[in-house]
Amino acid sequence: MKKAAEMQEQRQGANEEVTTVEFRTETPEMFEFVLQEGFQVSCVDNCSIREFLCLQLELCGDYTEKNIQTIFLNGKSVDDVDTATLRENDILALSAAMPGLVGAAMRKQGFFAKMRHSISHEGEADNDTEEEGRPCLVTVKLFNLLSRDLARDFLRHGLRFPMERFRTLIERRPKSFFSRLNEVIVNNERLRTPMDLAGSLPPSPGTVQLRLLEMEGC
Secondary structure (H helix, E strand, O other), rough: OOHHHHHHHHHHHHOOEEEEEEEOOOOHHHHHHHHOOOOOEEEEEEEEHHHHHHHHHHOOOHHHHOOEEEEOOEEOOOOOOOOOOEOOOOOEEEEEOHHHHHHHHHHOOOHHHHHHHHHOOOOOOOOOOOOOEEEEEEEEEOOOOOOOOOHHHHHHHHHEEHHHHHHHHHHHHHHHHHHOOEEEOOEEOOOOOOOHHHHHHHOOOEEEEEEEOOOOOO
């Protein structure tokens, strides 16, 4: 069975102008400026948040259990990652523990969870199986230290970002940013130097598909 990311690329390809940007670097966390703004990532429709994180992104383990402390789905706080399901165009926000009383109240399954019952996401059993298993896109936002710690995982999976915004952000990067890129490939063509990235992007609107490649020899 093809991965959701590959199936989604085929599904979107005919209707959307997508520019692929693939790169190699030992410091993917320097792309945190993209991850904090919010990006689209492929997933299997109607899956739980746990299935999305564990099975599709392979983010299970002690780190995620301990550090993903606050989860919002479409603006509502989530306590149970097994009952909250992701559908196309949903917005999922992940954060480490936030400070103060508000942070404590928003923490999943925290002591103060009952205080924000009216803004909590109600776990729902979605019986609509007609589209179950099809690829879809959801928007993910990573806050605080998660945008650095999980950069490698999300970038390896591949993410989508509006071209216009990506071009603006890249043009603002200092030279030191490009010096940490080992290789950049745009639409299957290797750039002479990573410094050429901004100039290689098409002027038209559309979407950039950003993906981290394994370092050669690894």
